[in-house]
Amino acid sequence: MDEQDERRTADLQLLAALRAGDEAVFNALVEQLYSSMVRIAMIYTSSQAVAEDVVQETWIAVLRGLDRFEGRSSLKTWIFTILTNRAKTRAQREARYVPLELPDENESEPAVESERFTATHHWRVDAMPGNWEGVPEDRLLSGETQRLILEAIDALPPNQREVIRLRDIEDFTSADVCNILNISETNQRVLLHRARSKVRRALESYLSQ
Amino acid sequence: MSDETLSCQELVELVTEYLEETLPPDARARFEQHLSKCRGCHQYVEQMRVTIRLTGMLTEDALDSRARDTLLDAFRRWKQE
Numbered sequence: 001m002d003e004q005d006e007r008r009t010a011d012l013q014l015l016a017a018l019r020a021g022d023e024a025v026f027n028a029l030v031e032q033l034y035s036s037m038v039r040i041a042m043i044y045t046s047s048q049a050v051a052e053d054v055v056q057e058t059w060i061a062v063l064r065g066l067d068r069f070e071g072r073s074s075l076k077t078w079i080f081t082i083l084t085n086r087a088k089t090r091a092q093r094e095a096r097y098v099p100l101e102l103p104d105e106n107e108s109e110p111a112v113e114s115e116r117f118t119a120t121h122h123w124r125v126d127a128m129p130g131n132w133e134g135v136p137e138d139r140l141l142s143g144e145t146q147r148l149i150l151e152a153i154d155a156l157p158p159n160q161r162e163v164i165r166l167r168d169i170e171d172f173t174s175a176d177v178c179n180i181l182n183i184s185e186t187n188q189r190v191l192l193h194r195a196r197s198k199v200r201r202a203l204e205s206y207l208s209q
Numbered sequence: 210m211s212d213e214t215l216s217c218q219e220l221v222e223l224v225t226e227y228l229e230e231t232l233p234p235d236a237r238a239r240f241e242q243h244l245s246k247c248r249g250c251h252q253y254v255e256q257m258r259v260t261i262r263l264t265g266m267l268t269e270d271a272l273d274s275r276a277r278d279t280l281l282d283a284f285r286r287w288k289q290e
């Protein structure tokens with residue numbers, strides 16, 4: 001069985017249990033997805049409270065829609081699509097909806113400051129990226145490093161933040177993210193590239209201290 | 210494969226396409242050739258891999274129990290509909 005078949009089988013079992021009203025299965029699914037859903041909703045809404053409200057609404061919509069779910073995408077992708085649509089609708093109602101800005105390819109946003117390169121575009125000897133293999137794993141996984149990464153993600157423009165969260169934190173595939181956000185593969189990749197580059201930069205300046 | 214070479218500054222802009230495996234074969238070959246000869250770029254790509262791995266390991270906030278109770282209520286109401 002390939003990965004996709006396994007996912008489909010798991011989704012079908014999950015669906016059957018939900019339709020049968022299995023509370024333990026419902027709770028486990030909520031537990032698994034809840035905080036990611038709130039974080040994603042927060043991108044569109046004004047406050048944590050509104051985001052949580054949108055997440056509640058989404059679960060109710062999910063339950064009502066269970067019979068219509070056709071399994072073309074995974075259950076998780078389907079739930080996140082409902083979530084982002086609801087969050088956008090809510091933000092529009094609050095009149096604070098700013099459409100997700102697509103990356104401007106011409107707008108230069110270099111991954112690395114140009115001062116670090118020579119006139120021939122190679123690394124300057126004194127500005128070469130360091131070797132992180134020597135950094136102890138304890139330091140990489142410390143609470144302080146985690147906070148730093150979260151802060152770097154929070155400081156990103158909303159479109160980049162959303163893509164990096166879905167891809168690198170929630171572990172969605174690029175095809176899923178394109179579906180959820182309704183953007184092209186190319187836009188998805190540009191946004192991801194800009195987001196990851198900035199998080200790397202933040203880590204680099206922190207780790208070199 | 211074209212013999213056009215890649216500069217370090219160009220390479221850092223292609224890292225995501227490289228890691229996503231969306232570079233066309235000739236561009237991928239040029240990328241890998243540069244990597245094998247350039248310590249700075251090799252370390253840059255490694256830093257990017259670490260960045261992605263660490264981002265993926267961020268711990269989830271525990272689910273607030275009040276929200277869970279509200280959702281469980283919603284689930285019970287839904288069952289009765």
Ligand SMILES: [Zn+2]
Nearest residue numbers: 216217247250
């Ligand atoms: Zn190089």
